[in-house]
Amino acid sequence: MSENPTNHVSRGSSGENLGGVMQTLRALLRTMRPKQWVKNVVIFAALVFDVKFTQPEPLLRTIAAFVLFCLVSSAVYLLNDLVDIEKDRAHPTKRNRPLAAGTLKPWVAVVAMLALLGVTIPIAFAMNWALGLILLGYFILNVAYSFYLKNVVILDAMTVAAGFVLRVAAGAVVVEVERFSPWLYVGVTMIALLIALGKRRAELMALEGEAGNHRAILDDYTLPFLDQLIGIVTAATIVSYSFYTFSAENLPDNHLMMLTVPFVLYFLFRYLYLIQVRKKGGSPDELLFKDKPLFVSAVLWGLFAAGVLYFSNHG
Numbered sequence: 569m570s571e572n573p574t575n576h577v578s579r580g581s582s583g584e585n586l587g588g589v590m591q592t593l594r595a596l597l598r599t600m601r602p603k604q605w606v607k608n609v610v611i612f613a614a615l616v617f618d619v620k621f622t623q624p625e626p627l628l629r630t631i632a633a634f635v636l637f638c639l640v641s642s643a644v645y646l647l648n649d650l651v652d653i654e655k656d657r658a659h660p661t662k663r664n665r666p667l668a669a670g671t672l673k674p675w676v677a678v679v680a681m682l683a684l685l686g687v688t689i690p691i692a693f694a695m696n697w698a699l700g701l702i703l704l705g706y707f708i709l710n711v712a713y714s715f716y717l718k719n720v721v722i723l724d725a726m727t728v729a730a731g732f733v734l735r736v737a738a739g740a741v742v743v744e745v746e747r748f749s750p751w752l753y754v755g756v757t758m759i760a761l762l763i764a765l766g767k768r769r770a771e772l773m774a775l776e777g778e779a780g781n782h783r784a785i786l787d788d789y790t791l792p793f794l795d796q797l798i799g800i801v802t803a804a805t806i807v808s809y810s811f812y813t814f815s816a817e818n819l820p821d822n823h824l825m826m827l828t829v830p831f832v833l834y835f836l837f838r839y840l841y842l843i844q845v846r847k848k849g850g851s852p853d854e855l856l857f858k859d860k861p862l863f864v865s866a867v868l869w870g871l872f873a874a875g876v877l878y879f880s881n882h883g
Contacts, residue, residue, distance in 0.1 A: 592673075595666035596680055599649055600642035607853065608637045610732055610756060614739035618748050619818055619877055626743040633699060633742045636688045637735060640703050643684040644710040646677045651714045660775075698741040706734045721788035725764035725797075732760035749816035751808050758805035762798060763852055766839075769794045770849035795844065802836050820880045828876070831869035838862050 611634045612621075620626040649656065649667045656668035666672035685707065693700030709730060717727045736756050740748055772786055772794065809832050813825040838861055842848045848855065856862055 591671065592676060595672035596676060599646055599666050599672055599677060600680075601645045602638075602642075604641065604645070605638040607732070608634055608641060608735055610735045611637060611739035613736050613752060613756065614745050614748050615743050616874070617752055617816075617818070617877065618740075618743060618745045620743050622878070629695070629742040630739055632695060633692075633738050636692050636695075636699075636703060637706075637738060639684050639688045640707055643681045643688075644707060644714075646681040646684075647711065648714050650674060650677055650681075696742055699738055702734050702738045702741065706731060709734070719785050721785060724785055725761060725768060728764035728767075729757055729760035732763075733757050747816070747818035749812050749818075751812035751815065754808040755805060755812060758801050758808055759852075761801045762805065762836075762839075765794055765798050765801065766843065766852055769798070769843060770854075773847070773849045798840070798843075802840065805836060806833060818877075820876065822880065824876045824880050825873065828869055828873050831865050831872065835862060835865045835869065838865065 612630055615621050615626055615630045649665055652662075653667050653674070656662040656665055659668075662668060667674065667677060689700060689704055689707075692703045709727060713724070713727045718724045733753065733756060736753060768786070768789055769791065772789055772791060775786065806829075810826075810829055813819070813829060814823050816825070819825045838859070839852050839855065842855055842859060842862070848859075852862075856866060
């Protein structure tokens with residue numbers, strides 16, 4: 569008995585539909601940029617430096633805040649790519665992004681963005697009203713960035729830095745910090761500015777004379793100007809972290825945390841060496857996983873700082 573030909577057509581069309589759905593989901597996930605979620609680990613700063621990492625309840629609340637921030641940041645990436653579709657199509661690498669390449673339909677991105685916000689913001693307010701306000705403020709800030717602030721010289725970098733400060737603040741409110749040094753807020757702000765300026769420098773180097781055609785704000789920057797700003801921010805980072813190591817209330821009286829300053833110095837100097845001498849592009853968070861000495865210095869700093877906070881005699 570011969571099989572009905574319509575069965576082949578039905579199976580073929582259902583297989584094609586399933587393949588199309590999977591392709592759309594993969595494109596949507598790419599646009600949500602899960603690799604960038606690593607930036608949200610700064611939410612754990614308050615938990616770690618307020619010496620509450622070993623307490624289950626603050627740890628679980630921080631993990632929940634981390635997940636919420638990851639989803640909201642994905643909504644922001646969807647918004648950015650929707651706004652920049654035409655500009656991304658003229659960019660040598662960004663033209664491969666799903667929205668610019670046409671593998672993800674704009675309406676799908678819009679629905680996904682609204683769904684992410686519709687779930688995360690109410691949950692955040694239910695967890696902690698301050699966390700809800702911070703998440704909502706973070707998204708509003710990025711709406712302003714996507715439509716206006718990214719075209720304003722200097723303010724574009726400061727807006728990116730503000731996003732990192734809001735992440736730290738989110739971690740602080742969910743664990744109800746008791747002894748979180750203000751100098752850490754200053755330090756995080758400086759590191760965030762370094763990341764933002766480093767990205768501008770990398771874009772300027774990669775696009776060279778065509779930079780302004782891809783991102784208009786790059787016409788307002790030059791490599792010498794960015795290097796000067798990076799130098800100022802680097803110095804401010806060293807000073808703010810040094811003040812933290814001997815003035816924070818929750819540190820041991822023996823001032824052992826000051827011994828972590830050389831790791832920070834090496835990390836920053838290595839970064840400057842990579843971008844200015846070795847001519848490597850990229851912000852510190854991107855170069856961190858590409859340069860072994862940079863990565864090792866960050867790991868050693870983390871281990872030593874954790875040892876001082878959790879295993880040293882606090883007197």
